[in-house]
Amino acid sequence: MTTNILMPALSPTMEEGTLTKWLVKEGDEVHSGDILAEIETDKATMEFEAVDEGRIGKILVPEGTEGVKVNQPIAVLLAEGEEAGAAPDIEAAMASIKTAVDEEAKTPAKQPTGSPQKEVPDARGESGGGVKPDKAPPETGGDGQRVFASPLARRIAAQKGIDLSSLSGSGPRGRIVKADVEGARVSATPAQPRAAAAPSPAPAGTSLAGIAPLPDARAYFKPDDYEEIPHDSMRKAIARRLTSAKTLMPHFYLTVDCQIDELLAARARLNAASPKEGGYKLSVNDFVVKAAAGALIRVPEVNASWTDNAILRHRHADIGVAVALDFGLITPIVFHAEEKGLAAISAEVKALAERARTKKLKPAEFEGGSFAISNLGMYGIRDFTAVINPPHAAILAVGAGEQRAVVRNGKVEIATVMTVTMSCDHRVIDGATGARFLQAFKLFVEDPAALLL
Amino acid sequence: MADAFDVLVIGSGPAGYVCAIRAAQLGQKVAIVERERLGGICLNWGCIPTKALLRSSEIWHLMQRLNEFGFSAENFKFDLPKIVDRSRKVAQQLSNGVAFLMKKHKIQVIEGVAKLAGKGMVAVTKDGKATEYSAKNIVLATGARARSLPGLEPDGKQIWTYREALVPDTFPKSLLVVGSGAIGIEFASFFHTLGSKVTVVEVLDRVLPVEDEEISSLAAKAFAKQGMTIKTATTVEKLEKTNGSVTAILKTKDGKTETLTVDRVISAVGIVGNVENLGLEQAGVKVEKSHVVIDQWGATGVPGIWAIGDLAGPPWLAHKGMHEGVIVAERIAGVKGTHPLDTSKIPGCTYCWPQVASVGMTEVKAKAAGRKIKVGRFPFIGNGKAIALGEPEGLVKTVFDAETGELLGAHMIGAEVTELIHGYTIARTLEATEAELAATVFPHPTLSEMLHEAVLAADGAALHV
Numbered sequence: 061m062t063t064n065i066l067m068p069a070l071s072p073t074m075e076e077g078t079l080t081k082w083l084v085k086e087g088d089e090v091h092s093g094d095i096l097a098e099i100e101t102d103k104a105t106m107e108f109e110a111v112d113e114g115r116i117g118k119i120l121v122p123e124g125t126e127g128v129k130v131n132q133p134i135a136v137l138l139a140e141g142e143e144a145g146a147a148p149d150i151e152a153a154m155a156s157i158k159t160a161v162d163e164e165a166k167t168p169a170k171q172p173t174g175s176p177q178k179e180v181p182d183a184r185g186e187s188g189g190g191v192k193p194d195k196a197p198p199e200t201g202g203d204g205q206r207v208f209a210s211p212l213a214r215r216i217a218a219q220k221g222i223d224l225s226s227l228s229g230s231g232p233r234g235r236i237v238k239a240d241v242e243g244a245r246v247s248a249t250p251a252q253p254r255a256a257a258a259p260s261p262a263p264a265g266t267s268l269a270g271i272a273p274l275p276d277a278r279a280y281f282k283p284d285d286y287e288e289i290p291h292d293s294m295r296k297a298i299a300r301r302l303t304s305a306k307t308l309m310p311h312f313y314l315t316v317d318c319q320i321d322e323l324l325a326a327r328a329r330l331n332a333a334s335p336k337e338g339g340y341k342l343s344v345n346d347f348v349v350k351a352a353a354g355a356l357i358r359v360p361e362v363n364a365s366w367t368d369n370a371i372l373r374h375r376h377a378d379i380g381v382a383v384a385l386d387f388g389l390i391t392p393i394v395f396h397a398e399e400k401g402l403a404a405i406s407a408e409v410k411a412l413a414e415r416a417r418t419k420k421l422k423p424a425e426f427e428g429g430s431f432a433i434s435n436l437g438m439y440g441i442r443d444f445t446a447v448i449n450p451p452h453a454a455i456l457a458v459g460a461g462e463q464r465a466v467v468r469n470g471k472v473e474i475a476t477v478m479t480v481t482m483s484c485d486h487r488v489i490d491g492a493t494g495a496r497f498l499q500a501f502k503l504f505v506e507d508p509a510a511l512l513l
Numbered sequence: 514m515a516d517a518f519d520v521l522v523i524g525s526g527p528a529g530y531v532c533a534i535r536a537a538q539l540g541q542k543v544a545i546v547e548r549e550r551l552g553g554i555c556l557n558w559g560c561i562p563t564k565a566l567l568r569s570s571e572i573w574h575l576m577q578r579l580n581e582f583g584f585s586a587e588n589f590k591f592d593l594p595k596i597v598d599r600s601r602k603v604a605q606q607l608s609n610g611v612a613f614l615m616k617k618h619k620i621q622v623i624e625g626v627a628k629l630a631g632k633g634m635v636a637v638t639k640d641g642k643a644t645e646y647s648a649k650n651i652v653l654a655t656g657a658r659a660r661s662l663p664g665l666e667p668d669g670k671q672i673w674t675y676r677e678a679l680v681p682d683t684f685p686k687s688l689l690v691v692g693s694g695a696i697g698i699e700f701a702s703f704f705h706t707l708g709s710k711v712t713v714v715e716v717l718d719r720v721l722p723v724e725d726e727e728i729s730s731l732a733a734k735a736f737a738k739q740g741m742t743i744k745t746a747t748t749v750e751k752l753e754k755t756n757g758s759v760t761a762i763l764k765t766k767d768g769k770t771e772t773l774t775v776d777r778v779i780s781a782v783g784i785v786g787n788v789e790n791l792g793l794e795q796a797g798v799k800v801e802k803s804h805v806v807i808d809q810w811g812a813t814g815v816p817g818i819w820a821i822g823d824l825a826g827p828p829w830l831a832h833k834g835m836h837e838g839v840i841v842a843e844r845i846a847g848v849k850g851t852h853p854l855d856t857s858k859i860p861g862c863t864y865c866w867p868q869v870a871s872v873g874m875t876e877v878k879a880k881a882a883g884r885k886i887k888v889g890r891f892p893f894i895g896n897g898k899a900i901a902l903g904e905p906e907g908l909v910k911t912v913f914d915a916e917t918g919e920l921l922g923a924h925m926i927g928a929e930v931t932e933l934i935h936g937y938t939i940a941r942t943l944e945a946t947e948a949e950l951a952a953t954v955f956p957h958p959t960l961s962e963m964l965h966e967a968v969l970a971a972d973g974a975a976l977h978v
Contacts (some may be wrong), residue, residue: 210917210943210944210945211943211944211945211946211948211949212917212918212919212944212945212946213918213944215918215946215948216917219917220917231852232852233849233850237944238919238944
C-alpha cells in the first residue's frame, strides 16, 4: 500500500518549515534511516530521515517550498511492486494540499478543521454571507487556560485573525466582549494617515487592548530612501518571542563589578598547559559559564522557570550561550554545565556556535535551558541589559574585562574589571535572591579556585 | 443641621429608591427625600396603575369574545369607578411596598421638597419649615412630567395629562389623544377598548415613531381595524373648549385643516425633566433641554452630585433609571467592575393592544449605520400557542449583522410580547450570535418559540412557515 510522507515536526514548537532540499528523487528506493530531505525551521536546518522503507512514488512538495505545514503530505512512499500511477490517493493528497493552502489564505487565524458532517453545505451558513458558526476559534489560549469571551467576540476575532488569548476582557469578570476585539482590530491597523499610500502590514498579535499601536515606520520615509528586507523566520521568531518576554515578564536588573585578574592569570596558566593533542583554548566566557553554573547550583532559586501555577526549579544548570549570527541570534545550550569541566564547556560552546552559524543545530540543542548568558565584551561593551529568553527566569549580560582604577585598602589600584548585569523575572526571583546569586557568581569569577569548593 | 449621610437621594421613583437600596446594601448611610408618594410616577401615576387599567380593558376585550371561547353571558358591563379604584389600590400596595423596602434597608425617608443648599447640603421644606441635611453624595432623581405645548395646555378637566387620565371622573364617549408614543397609545388603547371613539393625532408620519417601521405599520393597521382613527403627519392647531366638549382644529402636513369635537383630550406630547427649584444653577449643575447633563457614570461634573432616571435624559424608562441608580450607588461605594449602561441594550415596551416590544436597532437604522444585515420574521399565525390563545396576529422580527451574527435589534408586536423581549435582551447583553440562539431549546408550546423561529428565519431556516 502507499503511504503519505508527512512534513515532520522537528521540534515541539514547530508549526511550519521550509523544505530546503530533497536528497531523494522519485523512483529512489529508501530504507529506514535514509536521509530524505533537509528542512529549515525558524532556528535551524535539519535532516529528515525515512522511518519506513519503500520507493518514492511521488514528490508532492518541491524543494524550496516555504511555509509547509507540519503533517502536510510532502511525498508518497510506495510499497514494493507498486506503480506510481496506481497510487490512488496521490490526487487526493494533492487536493488536500490545495485545500490546506486555500484555507490558510482565507483564514489567517488557526482553526480546528470542522467535523465531516459540518462540511456539508449549510443553508444558514451559506445564506449568511459565508458565516459558519461552527468555525469558532479554540476556547483555550496557548497555555491551555480557558479564554472567557462572548460568542460575538469569538466570531469577530476569528474573522479578523485576532488571538483572543492576547486580549484582556472588559466585560463582567474580565470576559472578552465585542468592544475588546474591535479595539484590538483598530489598533492592529496602522493609524498614520500617511501610511495609506504604502503597503500596510498589520502588526497583528503585537497589540494589546487599550494600548496605542506603534506606527508603521514606512509612514516617515520616502519609499526610495530605504531598502526593504522582508522578515525571515528567525527575525519573526526573535520579534515575537522577545516582545512577549519584555511585555509579559516584569524585568528588573542587578549589576555587579567583578575583578578578574586572578581569572585571567588562571586562564593563561591553563592555556599554556594545554596539551598538543586534544588541546583547548579557554576563553573568559568559558569561565563565566562555569561560574554561572556554580552559582545556579548554589542559589537554585534563580535556576527556575515561571508557570501560571508553580515555579519549576531545575535540577541542572542548562546554560544558553547567545551566539551572534550574521542573520540573527541563537542561544544553544550547554546542558548540565555544573557537571562539566572548563575544557569540556569550552569545546562544547565552540562546536555549538559553529553548528549554529551553519544552521545545523537541532531544536533540542537550543530550545529550553534554565539560564542564559549574553556576552558583548568582545565588542568593548562595558555594561548592558538583556531581555530574558523564556522559559528562563534570568539572563546575565556580560561586559568587557577592562582595566579600571579601583580602591583597595584606601589606595587606588589598577584592576581588570568586568561588569555583569543580570535581568531577573520578578515573578520568580526577588531582589535579594538575585543579589545572592551575583555574590556567588562574583566569588567564582574573582577566585576560580572557589569553583572547586 | 440634621444628620450627615453618605448618600442622599432626591426623589423616590424607580431610579431613586433603587439607588437608595443599592447604596444601603453597600454599607452607606442613606436618606431619600420624597415630596409626594414613595415610588414616584412609575408606581403611582405611570407604569403600574396604567397596567392595572389595561388589564381591565383586556378582560373587557375578551368578554366581547366570550362566544368564541364557548361561553355565553348577557348584560355584562363595566364599572369605571371600580376599574379606577382597583388601579389605585394596586398603586397604593406598591407604594407601601417601597416604604417597607426603605425600612428594611434602614433608609431614612424624609418627606418634603428638597433643594441643593451649598456644598454637600440639602434643604428639605415641609409645611413651610426647612431642615438642612448634609450628605457626601447627593443623587438627583426628581424625574419628569408631561410636556405642555402652547395652545394645548392641560387644564385637568377637559384636557388631561396621563395624571387625570388615570383617574377619570367620567368615561369620555369620544377622545382625542395627541401624541402616539407609548403613553398616548396606551391610553388610546384603554379607552378605545372600553368603547370610546378614539382619534390619535401624531405629528410624525407613523404611530409609535421610535419603533421599527414595519412594526409601526402593523400597529397602525391593527388600531385601524379595531376602529380607532389614526391621523399621522397631523398637528393640533388649536383646542377650543366649550361646555362639556372640546373642538380641535387639526392640520395635516399638506396644509388641510379639519375640526374634531370630542369629550376629552389627552395630551401626551413628550415629557420634560423636573429641573426647577432644585438649586441646580447655584450648584453649578449643567442642564440642557430640561435634563441634567451627566457622564456615563451619572456624574454631573459637580463633585458629589449625581443624576439618574428621567431627570438625566432619555430613554424615559423606569428600568433605565433603576440601572442608573445601581451604577451610581456602586460608583459612590467604589465597587469595582461596574459597567456603564449601554442604551442599545435597553428594551422598550408598549402595553397597548396588540402589545409592542423592542430592543436595539430598527432595520432602517441598521441599514443607515452601514451594516450588512439579515432580517428574520416570524408571524404569530405560525405559532401553536398563539392560535390556542386566540391571538394569531402579530410578528416577531430580528435584525442581525450578516457578517458577525450580532443581534442588532429585535422588534415584536402581538399578545404578550412585552413578556418575551427579555429573551433577546439577554442575547444582546451576552453577545450571543444567531448560532447560539439557534442552538437554544425553547419550550413548546409557548409564544417564546417565535423568538427561536425569527432567528432561524434570518437564515431562511424557519421551521413553521
